[in-house]
Amino acid sequence: xxxxxxxxxxxxxPERGVxxxxxxxxxxxxxxxxELAQAxxxxxxxxxxxxxxxxxxxxxxxxxxxxxxxxxxxxxxLLTLPRMFQQDYTDGTLEQLALSRYPLPLLxxxxxxAHWLTTGLPVAxxxxxxxxxxxxDSRELMVVVAGLLLGTPVLTMLGAVGxxxxxxxxxxxxxxxxxxxxxxxxxxxxxxxxxxxxxxxLDAVANLSLLGALxxxxxxxxxxxxxxxxxxxxx
Amino acid sequence: xxxFKYSAPSSFYPLAGRLVPWFGTLAFLLCVAGLYxxxxxxxxxxxxxxxxxxxxxxxxxAWMAMFIYLVMAFYAVLALIYQTRLSSMMMEALAPTGxxxxxxxxxxxxxxxxxxxxxxxxxxxRMTSTLILLFLxxxxxxxxxxxxxxxxxxxxxxxLVLVGSxxxxxxxxxxxxxxxxxxxxxxxxxxxNKMAATMLLGMLVMALACWMYTxxxxxxxxxxxxxxxxxxxxxxRNIREVNDQLKVT
Amino acid sequence: xxxxxxxxLSRGERSxxxxxxxxxxxxxxxxxxxxxxxxxxSLLRVLAGLTRADAxxxxxxxxxxxxxSDAQRAAVLYLGHxxxxxDEYSAEENLTDQLALxxxxxxxxxxxxxxxRVGLLMQRHVAGRKLSQGQKRRIGIARLLLSERPLWLLDxxxxxxDQDGVALLLQxxxxxxxxxxxxxxATHLALPLRGxxxxxxxxxxxxxxxxxxxxxxx
Numbered sequence: 082x083x084x085x086x087x088x089x090x091x092x093x094x095p096e097r098g099v100x101x102x103x104x105x106x107x108x109x110x111x112x113x114x115x116e117l118a119q120a121x122x123x124x125x126x127x128x129x130x131x132x133x134x135x136x137x138x139x140x141x142x143x144x145x146x147x148x149x150x151x152x153x154x155x156x157x158x159l160l161t162l163p164r165m166f167q168q169d170y171t172d173g174t175l176e177q178l179a180l181s182r183y184p185l186p187l188l189x190x191x192x193x194x195a196h197w198l199t200t201g202l203p204v205a206x207x208x209x210x211x212x213x214x215x216x217x218d219s220r221e222l223m224v225v226v227a228g229l230l231l232g233t234p235v236l237t238m239l240g241a242v243g244x245x246x247x248x249x250x251x252x253x254x255x256x257x258x259x260x261x262x263x264x265x266x267x268x269x270x271x272x273x274x275x276x277x278x279x280x281x282x283l284d285a286v287a288n289l290s291l292l293g294a295l296x297x298x299x300x301x302x303x304x305x306x307x308x309x310x311x312x313x314x315x316x
Numbered sequence: 317x318x319x320f321k322y323s324a325p326s327s328f329y330p331l332a333g334r335l336v337p338w339f340g341t342l343a344f345l346l347c348v349a350g351l352y353x354x355x356x357x358x359x360x361x362x363x364x365x366x367x368x369x370x371x372x373x374x375x376x377x378a379w380m381a382m383f384i385y386l387v388m389a390f391y392a393v394l395a396l397i398y399q400t401r402l403s404s405m406m407m408e409a410l411a412p413t414g415x416x417x418x419x420x421x422x423x424x425x426x427x428x429x430x431x432x433x434x435x436x437x438x439x440x441x442r443m444t445s446t447l448i449l450l451f452l453x454x455x456x457x458x459x460x461x462x463x464x465x466x467x468x469x470x471x472x473x474x475x476l477v478l479v480g481s482x483x484x485x486x487x488x489x490x491x492x493x494x495x496x497x498x499x500x501x502x503x504x505x506x507x508x509n510k511m512a513a514t515m516l517l518g519m520l521v522m523a524l525a526c527w528m529y530t531x532x533x534x535x536x537x538x539x540x541x542x543x544x545x546x547x548x549x550x551x552x553r554n555i556r557e558v559n560d561q562l563k564v565t
Numbered sequence: 566x567x568x569x570x571x572x573x574l575s576r577g578e579r580s581x582x583x584x585x586x587x588x589x590x591x592x593x594x595x596x597x598x599x600x601x602x603x604x605x606x607s608l609l610r611v612l613a614g615l616t617r618a619d620a621x622x623x624x625x626x627x628x629x630x631x632x633x634s635d636a637q638r639a640a641v642l643y644l645g646h647x648x649x650x651x652d653e654y655s656a657e658e659n660l661t662d663q664l665a666l667x668x669x670x671x672x673x674x675x676x677x678x679x680x681x682r683v684g685l686l687m688q689r690h691v692a693g694r695k696l697s698q699g700q701k702r703r704i705g706i707a708r709l710l711l712s713e714r715p716l717w718l719l720d721x722x723x724x725x726x727d728q729d730g731v732a733l734l735l736q737x738x739x740x741x742x743x744x745x746x747x748x749x750x751a752t753h754l755a756l757p758l759r760g761x762x763x764x765x766x767x768x769x770x771x772x773x774x775x776x777x778x779x780x781x782x783x
Contacts, residue, residue, distance in 0.1 A: 101665055112653035173647025176615060180638055182668035242479055246472050250462045259458055260476060263451040264483050267490035274494060291493075295486070306479055312633065313471045315615050465577065467617075548578055 098183025102191025103198075106165075110199045116164065120200045121207060124157040128211045139216050146215035147225070147276035151269050154204050154229055155236060159261065161200045162240040163254055165192055170248045170314065179315055186304035189245075189311065193237050193304070201233025217276075224279045224289070228272040231292040238296075238303040239264045245310035268295065323400045325542045326551045332535040339532035346525035353518035370428045371515075376523040378421035378442075380530060381449055384414035388456075389481035392474040402538075404470035405545070407477065408460060409537035413530050415453035421446055441495040445488045452480045466545060566591045566747045567612070567716055572621035574607055581607050584621070587765055589747045591715075594738065594758055597751040599767035605751035606646070608767065609718045612749060613643040625716070642667075642714040644722060648701045652694035656685050656704055659693055663708050671711050679707040683733060698725035706730075709737050717741060717748040723756075735759075 110117050131149045132142055169175040178188050208229055209222040217225065243261035247253040275288035322328045354372035361368040388407045395403035425443055426436040437443070456476055463469035546552050553559065571584040581604030589595045597605045610616040612623055614632035623630045623637075630637045650659045657680060664671050680686050683703040688696070696704075702725050709717065717738070723731050735758060738748055742760035750756065 097668075105662060105665070109651060109653055171647070172651070173645050173649040174651070176613075176643065176645055176647070177649045177663065177666055179615060179633060180613060180641060180643055181666040182638060183666070184635075185633070239479075242475075246459065246476060247462070250459075252462065256455075256458055256462050259451070260455045263448050263455065263487070264480070266448060267483070267486045270490040270494040291490075302482075306475065310472070310475055313468055313475065316468055316471075316617060 095184050095187055098181070098187035099191040099194065101183060102178070102188040103194040104191075106192055106195030107198060110164075110195065117199055120157040120161045121203045123160055124153050124204050125207060125211065127153045127156065129214070132214065142214075143216040143280070146212060146217055147273040147280070149215070150208055150211060150225060150276075151228075151232075151273045154201075154208070154233065154272075155262075155265055155269060157204055158200055158233060158236040158240060159258055159265075161196070162244040162257060162261070165196050165241055165244050166248055166311070166314075167244075167253075175248075175311060176315060179311060185308040185311060189241065189307040190300075190304040193234075193241050193307070196241070197234050197237045201229065201237055205229035205233060217280075221276055221279050224275050224285045227289055228275045228285075228292060231289060231296055232268045232272040234296045235268050235292070235299050236265060238299040238307075239268075241307045242303065242310055245307050245314060248311075248314040268292065271295070323398075323402050325402055325405070325546055326549070328402055329539055329542050329555075332539050336532050336535050336539075339528045339535065343525050343528035343532055346521055346528060350518055350522035350525050353514060353521060358514045358518050359512055364432055367428065367431045370424050372518050372522045374421060374424035374428060375519050376526040377417045377424060378446065379523055380526045381414060381418035381421050381446060383527075384410050384417065384530060385449060385452070385477075385481065385484065388414065388477050392477040392481070395470060395474040396478065401470065401545075404474060405538050405541045406534065407456075407473060408541055409534040410530070411453055411457050411460075412537070413533055415450060415457065417526070417530075418446060418450040418453055422450065439495070441488075441492045444495070445491045448487055448491070449484070452484070456480070566626060567749070568624040568627070569612065570621055570624060572608070572611060572623070573619045574604065574611060574616070575619060576604075576607065582767060586621075589716075589749060589763075591745045591747055592742050592760060594742060594748045594750060594756075594760060594762040596756060596762055596764045597749060597767065598753070598764055600769065603767045603769060605767060606720055609643065609645075609720050609749060609751055612716075613641050613718050614638070615643070640714055640716050641718060642709070642712050642716070643718045643720075644705050644709070645720050646724075648705060650693045650696075650701055650704060652692065654693050655690045656680065656693070656696060656700070657689040660704055660707050660711075663704075664711060667708075667712065667714075669711055669713055675711060676707075679710040682710060683707045684729070699727055699730055702726050703730060703733075706734055706737055709741070715746050717746065717750075719748060719750045719752075721752055722750065723752055723754050 128149055131145065135141060135145070166175060169178065179185055181188060205226055208225050212222045212225050240257075240261050243257045243264075246260065247257040250256060271288045271291045275285040275292070278288060279285045322331055350372060354369055358369070358372075360366060388410050391403040391407045391410070394400055395407065422443065425446075429438060430436050456473055459476055460469040460473040463472055543552060543558070553562070567589040569585060569587050571586050573583045573585070574581045585608070587595065597608060599605055607616060611618045614623070614630065614634070614637045617632050625636060625640055628636065649663065651662070654662060657676065660676055660680065664676070677686065677689070680689050683706045685700060685703055685707065688700065691700075693701070702722070705722070719738075722734055726734060731754070735756065738750070738756075739759045741748060742758070756762070
């Protein structure tokens with residue numbers, strides 16, 4: 082047998098689990114490019130629907146821009162949440178993740194990192210283009226991007242709890258939206274609030290710091306909650 | 317030790333059965349007293365006239381809406397740490413009452429808002445966060461009903477309520493923040509005039525009545541939940557009323 | 566090595582097993598038998614730590630295991646009904662990926678050797694979605710070949726395998742047992758293992774063969 086006996090330096094450092102899980106999910110997402118683009122395309126299309134529904138009046142569009150961008154970002158993250166665990170749950174990978182040498186909370190953290198890199202980050206990157214359509218100036222666009230960069234990780238984290246809790250449940254995705262959307266409200270308020278206060282000539286720092294605080298405190302607790310939810314779903 | 321004894325459904329079931337009439341009676345008496353004070357003793361408000369009297373149900377309902385979620389969060393911690401089945405059953409029993417009080421608070425708020433501010437709904441911080449609280453209740457109820465396996469739905473529900481309860485202060489704070497940012501639409505709920513002592517008394521008595529009602533109703537409901545879940549256990553078959561039913565069918 | 570002490574589990578209103586106790590020694594296999602739906606998979610999942618028993622506990626080398634604790638995850642290799650393979654990955658990538666999760670340090674040569682032994686060397690670039698069920702199972706065997714974990718929990722491992730595949734599986738398990746490992750295997754086939762194997766038959770209505778009446782097949 083070609084078994085290599087583990088030596089001290091070969092034994093995994095638990096933190097590597099974050100990287101192992103993240104690399105895995107990113108690689109998988111890259112393989113199915115169509116899926117990767119879906120959230121982004123959805124975001125662009127839905128944002129573009131608003132001027133068509135409301136009319137091309139620039140002042141009004143600019144007025145609603147922060148809310149539109151944030152609601153659409155929130156919905157496109159929501160749309161991709163099932164991807165985080167559903168496939169792994171169906172094909173048995175989730176069991177193997179739970180049984181992996183790496184601690185499950187760290188693997189879940191890795192999955193969340195991958196999810197954010199493939200949804201939140203692209204959304205934040207294209208948001209300025211859409212902001213231009215709504216007549217936002219460069220300072221406001223910067224706040225949009227900063228807010229999305231700080232806020233979408235929170236959307237991913239809270240969403241992961243909902244996605245893990247509703248695994249294998251009938252009508253899971255609607256139920257997940259029902260569980261997750263109320264929890265998204267603070268992010269929506271602070272994110273859109275940051276842009277609005279910039280538009281009003283005020284400082285966006287307060288709102289952005291609150292988003293950052295949410296993201297940081299989420300990183301401490303959420304992986305454990307997600308891991309617990311995964312264990313519940315596998316039981 | 318004696319308290320832990322009652323964490324077993326088989327010993328809690330008869331205890332709950334004995335307690336229900338007491339709390340039910342208390343709820344009824346307090347409700348009669350509270351409504352009497354509220355509708356007949358308390359003076360008319362010099363600004364709002366008779367309309368204000370809806371606060372005797374509105375304010376207690378709003379209090380209970382928040383309080384019941386807090387109690388559920390407490391049971392969620394118990395359920396997750398001690399893995400007591402009864403804690404999860406209590407959560408399941410409390411949730412509908414919590415949702416009803418939340419809906420009642422919103423409804424009576426709207427009925428009160430129309431004559432006083434001329435609108436049924438204002439995006440006031442308190443109303444908005446109460447609405448979100450209703451969503452949280454509905455989410456919990458939907459989740460535990462969607463999961464067939466009881467063991468799993470118990471744990472999932474407890475985790476959801478715990479995550480929710482961590483978020484409730486954040487949500488409340490963010491909504492207040494949002495409200496101050498959008499000064500235009502805000503309506504002040506706080507009355508400028510001092511509240512008469514009898515009004516306060518009526519409200520407190522009504523709040524107590526709602527509290528007793530919640531206990532009575534959730535104990536009733538938890539008894540039904542216990543019977544449903546333990547229907548194959550021998551102790552359930554030994555209960556006289558169950559036994560009589562079994563003979564009839 | 567492994568000991569189950571008075572395990573009790575129910576699903577919904579149905580009791581699967583009650584006060585079930587047994588032990589598996591190093592170098593020994595325990596074959597789980599019983600009709601479909603009797604709880605073989607559930608028992609394996611309890612032993613793996615995925616499912617929590619209602620009562621009782623699993624001991625590893627006389628240490629009580631907390632479900633999915635570090636000690637349990639380091640000891641157990643569980644192959645379930647689902648193969649945990651990705652359609653998007655090739656056979657080799659799937660194996661590499663699983664070993665990465667297992668935190669098994671293996672060289673490329675070792676992986677290719679394992680794939681050769683399970684007869685997938687030529688198919689190593691074939692995408693998971695194009696592999697047959699039997700070939701998917703063989704990737705699981707390749708994972709077993711490279712595994713360092715002492716306790717194997719195999720759920721119907723012969724499913725979809727052809728005769729050669731079953732022989733390969735038997736050989737792999739035997740090798741594991743000879744090296745002092747242990748295995749619990751749920752199967753409805755006769756598994757002519759060379760090493761010592763005991764059988765545990767789960768029956769409906771939670772009437773289970775007690776440990777002292779276990780049939781010694783060898």
